[in-house]
Amino acid sequence: MPDLEDAFYRVVDILDDETASPESVPDLLRTVCSLYGLNSAAYFGVNVSEQEQGEPYLAVTYSSEWVAHYRIQKFVDIDPVIREGFSSMLPIVWSAYDARSPRLKRFFGEAAEFGVGKRGLTIPIRGRSGDRALFTITSDQNLVDWSGSQRRFERDFQMLAFHLHQRILRARGVERPVPKLAPRELECLKWRAAGKCNWSTAQIMGISAKTVACYLETARVKLDASNTTHAVAKAITYNLFTIAH
Amino acid sequence: MLHIVETHNRLSFSLLVEDMFALRARVFKDRLQWDVHVEDGKEIDVFDAADPLYILSVNDVTGRLEGSVRLLPTTGPNMLRDVFPVLLPDDLVVESPIIWESSRFCVEPDAARLGEGRIHRVTTELLCGLVEVGLRAGLSHIVSVYDARMARIFKASACPAEVIGTPTRIGRVMTYAGLFEISETLLQNIAATQPTRENAELRDDLPALRVA
Numbered sequence: 001m002p003d004l005e006d007a008f009y010r011v012v013d014i015l016d017d018e019t020a021s022p023e024s025v026p027d028l029l030r031t032v033c034s035l036y037g038l039n040s041a042a043y044f045g046v047n048v049s050e051q052e053q054g055e056p057y058l059a060v061t062y063s064s065e066w067v068a069h070y071r072i073q074k075f076v077d078i079d080p081v082i083r084e085g086f087s088s089m090l091p092i093v094w095s096a097y098d099a100r101s102p103r104l105k106r107f108f109g110e111a112a113e114f115g116v117g118k119r120g121l122t123i124p125i126r127g128r129s130g131d132r133a134l135f136t137i138t139s140d141q142n143l144v145d146w147s148g149s150q151r152r153f154e155r156d157f158q159m160l161a162f163h164l165h166q167r168i169l170r171a172r173g174v175e176r177p178v179p180k181l182a183p184r185e186l187e188c189l190k191w192r193a194a195g196k197c198n199w200s201t202a203q204i205m206g207i208s209a210k211t212v213a214c215y216l217e218t219a220r221v222k223l224d225a226s227n228t229t230h231a232v233a234k235a236i237t238y239n240l241f242t243i244a245h
Numbered sequence: 246m247l248h249i250v251e252t253h254n255r256l257s258f259s260l261l262v263e264d265m266f267a268l269r270a271r272v273f274k275d276r277l278q279w280d281v282h283v284e285d286g287k288e289i290d291v292f293d294a295a296d297p298l299y300i301l302s303v304n305d306v307t308g309r310l311e312g313s314v315r316l317l318p319t320t321g322p323n324m325l326r327d328v329f330p331v332l333l334p335d336d337l338v339v340e341s342p343i344i345w346e347s348s349r350f351c352v353e354p355d356a357a358r359l360g361e362g363r364i365h366r367v368t369t370e371l372l373c374g375l376v377e378v379g380l381r382a383g384l385s386h387i388v389s390v391y392d393a394r395m396a397r398i399f400k401a402s403a404c405p406a407e408v409i410g411t412p413t414r415i416g417r418v419m420t421y422a423g424l425f426e427i428s429e430t431l432l433q434n435i436a437a438t439q440p441t442r443e444n445a446e447l448r449d450d451l452p453a454l455r456v457a
Contacts, residue, residue: 155384195281
């Protein structure tokens with residue numbers, strides 16, 4: 001049984017070491033595996049580069065044979081963890097998929113044969129700028145031991161996964177150009193985000209409803225949004241409301 | 246019983262999710278007269294498009310929706326950060342992978358009518374669901390923005406909140422931000438606010454959540 005507290009702080013220390021290069025992420029994942037007694041670990045991030053439609057970022061400790069097999073078999077099309085994980089909040093327990101279809105059973109069976117590990121846990125990560133990621137750990141432990149490990153590890157891995165994600169964002173210099181809105185445009189958008197109609201926003205801000213509509217329209221254009229709801233969503237994605245405070 | 250609905254299984258629950266938006270309109274707009282945006286009898290906001298997790302309480306006998314609540318991670322878009330930062334002093338930001346935010350907690354008004362001083366089964370069920378989900382995700386806390394009405398319910402439900410920041414009047418509603426520490430003990434305390442028989446049913450209901 002690894003000393004969990006010690007393992008956790010050792011990993012956090014490595015993660016927060018700014019001098020380490022981004023190429024060392026797979027090494028880092030290997031360290032996590034050995035400290036926690038795991039089979040493998042993987043990180044898969046989207047929207048983690050400067051361009052809005054940039055390449056996803058992948059780092060794994062899986063064997064190159066499995067990575068090649070996965071690619072040739074086009075498993076990305078059926079892999080339920082990839083398909084569901086990015087919109088999920090709850091950690092995904094792989095065994096929940098076994099019963100769903102023979103195809104998925106085969107997929108996870110082959111993964112185990114290639115040494116990925118019989119049990120898997122995937123933690124979804126959500127960042128503030130539309131960036132999302134999946135952090136996966138796997139093991140060959142029996143079911144009872146693994147359920148116990150999962151309970152003990154889960155909070156640690158929620159935190160480690162987020163540290164790793166922040167580290168990868170920093171290493172990739174993620175800084176997107178943020179549209180500049182006037183304070184009043186922002187305030188109107190914010191009240192719309194809170195569900196207020198133009199009339200109520202006007203009452204709160206002490207201006208006319210027409211003026212509110214005007215601010216919302218100029219904000220919509222600046223954000224390159226299709227309508228006000230879209231503008232609110234974009235403002236949130238760009239983190240504009242928080243910056244304003 | 247409780248259903249956990251995320252984006253990946255939302256299609257399987259699409260009718261209940263529509264019912265939830267209608268319930269939210271009845272509760273927050275019609276009854277509490279919050280200043281929320283309602284269209285076609287449904288209260289939907291921008292965070293409903295941000296892949297939240299919903300907990301739905303459904304009547305075992307009738308199959309009807311009786312209550313719902315929404316969760317969002319505090320590391321992504323959420324109400325406290327994006328809509329209500331005024332509640333927090335300047336240097337305070339709630340952003341952690343082990344803190345999620347709950348919002349839009351509501352119970353069907355017809356179902357909610359009960360004798361004096363009793364907490365409705367659906368309220369207890371939803372609060373238990375929040376803690377259970379929190380335990381499953383390894384959370385330390387759930388943060389919530391709520392009003393005086395909810396503050397009374399939390400207190401009566403053995404679910405004390407630690408108020409953070411500064412309670413502020415927003416529109417006509419005194420608004421608070423509070424933290425709930427997630428633990429097995431909290432779950433037991435909340436369940437214990439129900440009479441024994443219902444309490445037992447509540448506990449029976451929970452293991453199903455673990456595999457949902």
